[in-house]
Amino acid sequence: MLEMDGVPTLDDVMGNFPSEERLLKGFVAVHECYQDIPCNPCVESCPVHAISMEKLTSPPVIDFDKCTGCGNCVASCPGLAIFLLSLKNGDAQVTIPYEMINVPEKGEKVDGLDRYGKKVCDAQVVRVVKLPSLDKTSKTTLVTLEIPRELLPVVRSFRRR
Numbered sequence: 001m002l003e004m005d006g007v008p009t010l011d012d013v014m015g016n017f018p019s020e021e022r023l024l025k026g027f028v029a030v031h032e033c034y035q036d037i038p039c040n041p042c043v044e045s046c047p048v049h050a051i052s053m054e055k056l057t058s059p060p061v062i063d064f065d066k067c068t069g070c071g072n073c074v075a076s077c078p079g080l081a082i083f084l085l086s087l088k089n090g091d092a093q094v095t096i097p098y099e100m101i102n103v104p105e106k107g108e109k110v111d112g113l114d115r116y117g118k119k120v121c122d123a124q125v126v127r128v129v130k131l132p133s134l135d136k137t138s139k140t141t142l143v144t145l146e147i148p149r150e151l152l153p154v155v156r157s158f159r160r161r
């Protein structure tokens, strides 16, 4: 379960992780939303109804086979609690919602950080897109990083150099 500091443990993460077979097909959404909070923009944002909830205060459940990796739920989540992961073509990539104004550029080298903000690797920005956020009047930046494969469950943030 969640540590007292609110950071999910690796057991939490791996208990809700797509199979390697699914990751090899391309981007798929994973959530790190484990608490019983009344919230559901992720459910509403999904065009293929891949996210469900038993009730409004239940944690979301993502159907990895239905998910197309579009990123709408990542941009819509007010808790910044959804990410996209991929192992397509053998490249380990994570897509992270980014709310700062100093948006990185494609090709930029950055520091890959774990959930505590500790540097765990060198990473490279391979994609930057903007998608409509929760209120539909603004957009959320989604930054995709290429990272070492073994750190796919670990890297969830980055720092520009």
Ligand code: SF4
Pocket: 028, 029, 045, 046, 047, 048, 049, 050, 051, 062, 066, 067, 068, 069, 070, 071, 072, 073, 074
């Ligand atoms: S990435 Fe797109 S298809 Fe996948 S769960 Fe999120 S909104 Fe649905």
Ligand code: SF4
Pocket: 031, 032, 033, 039, 040, 041, 042, 043, 060, 076, 077, 078, 079, 080, 081, 082
């Ligand atoms: S939108 Fe984000 S915070 Fe809200 S239920 Fe979905 S994953 Fe959790």
